[in-house]
Amino acid sequence: MAFLFILLISLLGVSVSSSSSHEEAIPISITSARRNLLNNGLGRTPQMGSGNLVPNATIFPSGMKTLADYVHSKGLKIGIYADAGTLTCDKRMPGSLGYEEHDANTFASWVRMGQENPATWAASIGNSWRTTGDIKDTWKSMTSRADENDVWASYAGPGGWNDPDMLEVGNGGMSTEEYRSHFSIWALAKAPLIIGCDIRSMDSDTFQLLSNKEVIAVNQDKLGVQGKKVNKNGDLEVWAGPLSGKRVAVVLWNRGESNATITADWKDIGLKPSTVVDARDLWKHSTTASIQDQLKAGVDAHACKMYILTPHN
CATH class of the missing domain: 3.20.20.70 (Aldolase class I)
Structure with missing residues (x-):
């Protein structure tokens, strides 16, 4: 770790x-x-x-x-x-x-x-x-x-x-x-x-x-793989990395000066297109069930949202 x-x-x-x-x-x-x-x-x-x-x-x-x-x-x-x-x-x-x-x-x-x-x-x-x-x-x-x-x-x-x-x-x-x-x-x-x-x-x-x-x-996840930037659209970035148990950690990061919506597509973060996941918001401590294909959220300027995605299968 x-x-x-x-x-x-x-x-x-x-x-x-x-x-x-x-x-x-x-x-x-x-x-x-x-x-x-x-x-x-x-x-x-x-x-x-x-x-x-x-x-x-x-x-x-x-x-x-x-x-x-x-x-x-x-x-x-x-x-x-x-x-x-x-x-x-x-x-x-x-x-x-x-x-x-x-x-x-x-x-x-x-x-x-x-x-x-x-x-x-x-x-x-x-x-x-x-x-x-x-x-x-x-x-x-x-x-x-x-x-x-x-x-x-x-x-x-x-x-x-x-x-x-x-x-x-x-x-x-x-x-x-x-x-x-x-x-x-x-x-x-x-x-x-x-x-x-x-x-x-x-x-x-x-x-x-x-x-x-x-x-x-x-x-501290035991898999020990460094997450990295996987997609960038101007000042809007998706960072992600694999975790143990086939889970994925994702950060939607807005480095711009205004609020924006950021989308993480499954293909960019290492999930198969058909995968259904539960998304755990690590800062709000809440879970959204059964998301498929992409994760999307509004993010304030200079802010981020961080999730763990847990596949159903």
Whole structure:
């Protein structure tokens, strides 16, 4: 299954600490996540001689082992972010340039740094790889990352997932409907669902989006096939992918500036023309029985509708 994460990222800057990490690890259960990522909590101290990364004593006074033990005690896992350059992305902490071997030994793992189309080779050494540049909390950035990630759909599968970067849901730069589209497409694409907002202050709309169990179930489906864009008519798009039990997940996505009707034909989403299905609306939590040949719905601007289609036969 694809990853579920909370990302303790530069949103909190250097204020991320062992104590705040403890506080944030607990609410992760809202989406049954199982991993945390730590960003920007390691420094390189010349006086250590070896040049190895060490925990920032101010940010993590108890050390990384204490923090890791705490997170593990909650049934979660923890990871550490590294960067191939001289600094991390927010230019606050050192990157690994010139210290690659030191850092690989510190992390006690086999590491390969590179940007040469990692989807084509990374499955042999890891179970997730970035397919895009860093996302920003804007409609333009989110949609472009969705498109860039879609190019590599055929390389993803059980044990190896394309990562179009973290979720911006709840950070305030997009509307609720735009965030709904963001979460729906990431879930359909089996992308790691890395929560990138401050979960201590998320509003009710954000909580409802991120805790939708039916949408998360699409992301975690055991078949593990990445959904992709299957039809495009201007700004109106159909994204779809197979699920276990011969079901199909479908997202009708309106990237335009006005309301429109979007139609998904069976031939585009992998169903035979005669197939009769029940359509489950994953956001309204309602079911329409016995649909045949196509799925059609009105969709607001910058919004989407997401379904699971279950064949009768």
